[in-house]
Amino acid sequence: MVVAMRWGRRPDPDLDLSVQVGSVRLPNPVMTASGTAGHGAELGAYVDLSRLGAVVVKSLLADPWPGNPPLRVHHTPAGMINSVGLQGPGVAAWLADDLPGLVAAGARVVVSIWGRTVEEYRAAAEAVAEAGDQVVAVEVNLSCPNLSGHGIFAQSATASAEVIAATAACGRPRWAKLTALVTDLPEVAGAVLDAGADAITVANTVPGMVIDLESRRPILGGRPGGVSGPAVHPIAVKAVYDCRAAYPDAAIVGVGGVSTGSDAVEMLMAGADAVQVGTATFAAPRSVATVLSQLDRWCRSHGVTRVADLTGAAHDR
Ligand SMILES: Cc1cc2nc3c(=O)[nH]c(=O)nc-3n(C[C@H](O)[C@H](O)[C@H](O)COP(=O)(O)O)c2cc1C
Numbered sequence: 001m002v003v004a005m006r007w008g009r010r011p012d013p014d015l016d017l018s019v020q021v022g023s024v025r026l027p028n029p030v031m032t033a034s035g036t037a038g039h040g041a042e043l044g045a046y047v048d049l050s051r052l053g054a055v056v057v058k059s060l061l062a063d064p065w066p067g068n069p070p071l072r073v074h075h076t077p078a079g080m081i082n083s084v085g086l087q088g089p090g091v092a093a094w095l096a097d098d099l100p101g102l103v104a105a106g107a108r109v110v111v112s113i114w115g116r117t118v119e120e121y122r123a124a125a126e127a128v129a130e131a132g133d134q135v136v137a138v139e140v141n142l143s144c145p146n147l148s149g150h151g152i153f154a155q156s157a158t159a160s161a162e163v164i165a166a167t168a169a170c171g172r173p174r175w176a177k178l179t180a181l182v183t184d185l186p187e188v189a190g191a192v193l194d195a196g197a198d199a200i201t202v203a204n205t206v207p208g209m210v211i212d213l214e215s216r217r218p219i220l221g222g223r224p225g226g227v228s229g230p231a232v233h234p235i236a237v238k239a240v241y242d243c244r245a246a247y248p249d250a251a252i253v254g255v256g257g258v259s260t261g262s263d264a265v266e267m268l269m270a271g272a273d274a275v276q277v278g279t280a281t282f283a284a285p286r287s288v289a290t291v292l293s294q295l296d297r298w299c300r301s302h303g304v305t306r307v308a309d310l311t312g313a314a315h316d317r
Helices: 002-006 091-097 099-104 118-134 157-166 185-194 230-246 261-270 287-301
Strands: 019-021 024-026 030-032 073-076 079-082 109-113 135-141 174-178 199-202 206-208 225-228 252-255 274-277
Touching: 024 135, 030 287, 079 230, 091 099, 091 118, 099 109, 099 118, 109 118, 118 135, 118 157, 157 174, 157 185, 174 185, 185 199, 185 230, 199 230, 225 230, 230 252, 230 261, 252 261, 261 274, 261 287, 274 287
Parallel strands: 030 274, 109 135, 135 174, 174 199, 199 252, 252 274
Antiparallel strands: 019 024, 073 079, 079 225, 206 225
């Protein structure tokens, strides 16, 4: 009781951590971010995967893909930059080799897919359909180079909507993963929601580059890369805020620089229904569990009894 009063806690509050992300009910709002926790149950050595809201696996092409040449990751001030290049085993190998371990660990699995053409997205979605209800949702990573046009899919509302329409065959709720690096993010968000996305995931890494002074060349094998971690957190918070302001009823997953419970609270207040933890996992593999327990503690010390009540709290009502 003394402890409860010192931290301003209400006596024995009943805290409901569950959240609704579109049609998907999760026991809590904290999950891994795609590409930062492996393809399967790798993180299970550090974290009880069944206790997370969900595990989002690295993006998969229908076929195996080798990714980019080294160097693939490098530290930056307040974060990291990567050019992994979406290396992956392909959907069929993932279904056989990685999904069973995740299911055995009791994880709610979100599988991420990508493609360079609309047809490649369609193929990945059709292949993933075999997982059935072993996956709770399919995150469609739209931040990929569009071989049929210029730039990346997520920078075009039309191209993004086309991909979402083409991935319906996966048979699971689709989360459209967007980039904040667009002039009008709500326009792209609206297009994918209209095209059938159950939720939007906001946002992917921010393009950047690091130069090696001795070789006088970009340090990453892929040359540019994606910046992530605390440096991008305010960018992601604004992106989520803008999407929530434009779509009060949409399901939104916030991602970008979440490494503490306070970061998660901020993302929820901006308008996210749930959050993902990525780069923090590279520094400390238990980060996603730490964020969850810190979020739990924050709610209890602030008299919050339903974490879902935090969503959009930063907006004028
Ligand atoms: C090494 C690395 C690999 C990533 N791979 C993917 C990926 O395969 N698919 C994807 O949608 N996002 C990928 N991301 C982006 C993250 O999921 C996340 O959107 C981004 O890093 C921002 O969150 P963070 O600051 O918590 O890392 C990757 C990020 C990193 C650092």
